[in-house]
Amino acid sequence: MADLTRDDIDDILRLIDGSDFDELKLQFGDLKLELRRKGAATSHALTPPDQPAKVEPSPPASQATSASPSMVPTEPVAPTEPAASAGQGTAVPAPLLGTFYHAPKPGEPPFVRVGDTVAPDSVVGIIEVMKLMNTVTAGLSGTVVAICAENGQLVEHGQAIIRVQTA
């Protein structure tokens, strides 16, 4: 499996900047990279849990990274927030499959709400697997911009629980 380096990502970002596209999805092997131009409308916000995303034919990494340098624009436009577009933030994925609970107990206020500030060790929810409760932490700092997982519902491994706008 090829490792994606920071340089590779910069190359890819330059390619998008020089293109007419607002969005790029790249998948090879286990690696999935989604990039969206700041301010661009999302074609579909999140992968619905019921429907795994279909394979979208995507260029292998070698093609993406070795493309002609003439496509690199002279002034790259702030390619610093690849996964973050307006109101989207960074997804906090479910570390395991199970039933998601947004509060410590039924009836109690949720761990986090939109607008809350979280730190990497902030608890954002509980995932129950066969009566075993697992706490989920944010893993990053920022402001909660969306609660994605529904209370009491099944979340898949890797499914977005909340989205956080990093500072």
Next chain:
Amino acid sequence: MPRISRLFIANRGEIAVRIIRSCRALGIETVLGVSQADRDSLGALLASKSVVLGPAPAAQSYLKVDAIVHAAKATGCDALHPGYGFLSENQDLAAACLGEGLAFVGPSADNLRAVGDKLTARKHAIEAEVPVVPGGTIETLEEAQDLAERLGYPLLIKAVSGGGGRGMKRVNSPDALAGQLDLAMSEALAAFGDARVYLERYVTVGHHIEVQILSDGEAVLHAGERDCSVQRRYQKVVEEAPAVGLPDALRRGLLEAAVRFARHIGYRSLGTVEFLVDVERQEFYFLEMNARIQVEHPVSEAITGLDLVALQVAIAEGKPLPMTQADITVSGHAIECRLNAEDLANDFMPSPGRISKVWFPAQPGLRVDTHMQSGAMISPYYDSMIAKLITHGANRAEAIERMQQALRALVLEGVTTNADLHAAIMDDPEFQAGGIDTNYLGGLLARMSGGAT
């Protein structure tokens, strides 16, 4: 037990697709539990729904009993099919399904216990008056030497908890015993967490023949035998049904012994009783019972016309088998080739990669069980199977000819496969003559590499 309306499939690859096929035909919805690496697999696309159980490594996804049972319940399933491999013969999964009110499409945890351990299975075989390979357990070198003296050489050391050829050692002479015993015990401990081993007579010329069992708990029926003698290091490569050149009396003995064994342990579900036929002595010995659907089940389906997965589901619903032994008749001959992504030139190393182009011909008498599609990934995390080609003909010669045609016609690009090996086997006069034994493939490979240099 009520009718199954939504089935959770705790497996992947071609068997997930195979189970979905029967479920679609039966009008049963399917939920496929996948790993992150398989979320775009054909099975995930064909299932009514799929859920990501965990990351790619099987230990964190396909082997997680709690995640699987939780996912099955949370998606509203009323039954669970474990496929083959992974958790298919895991007592904890069967018990957890029972505890959660999910119908397990397989035998009971008690049945699994009866056959899960080679020693327990052997004890049941002896009780059921099913012949076993002469041998026994040993704990020390002295015991091993005593037993070996009585059995004669060559002999085989096997791990009590082993399977799939792992932890097996052949000993050809008394002076090799001590070294091989040490090796087998430490391998068994490393692989299965259980150092116990046993010794048995090594059959020099043997046929691996297995009997397909169907039981609803009352009637125990068989769907004939399969010959799986084309093996490399105890891994099956080509299977066929019926067995070639098996004398009638021996065949009858095998079929009856398999039914007797299944009845003795109160088996209920689909299963396979494996035997080693000792060609020189014209005897057969019980090897083990596989309490699940097997990779090579399609050859039995081809010659009997049965849908074994549909029957397995019906048994799990508590339905009686809809036929008697006399209703199961055998027609023609069937052969299966396991097409794997492996590199013959490099000691059969798996060669994972992306399938750039794949096409299987729609040819009379050919069935292809596969999860391949152009762009599909043969991932390094799981077995390297690409497809199973199954041909059926009026006789063995026709089945072979159809396999030769299929191997020539199919298109498979992007990864290195063992298709050339299958073509060589099908073209080989010795295979065509029939009656080859378990040493055959090793000999053919030696001839092939000899011819190349």
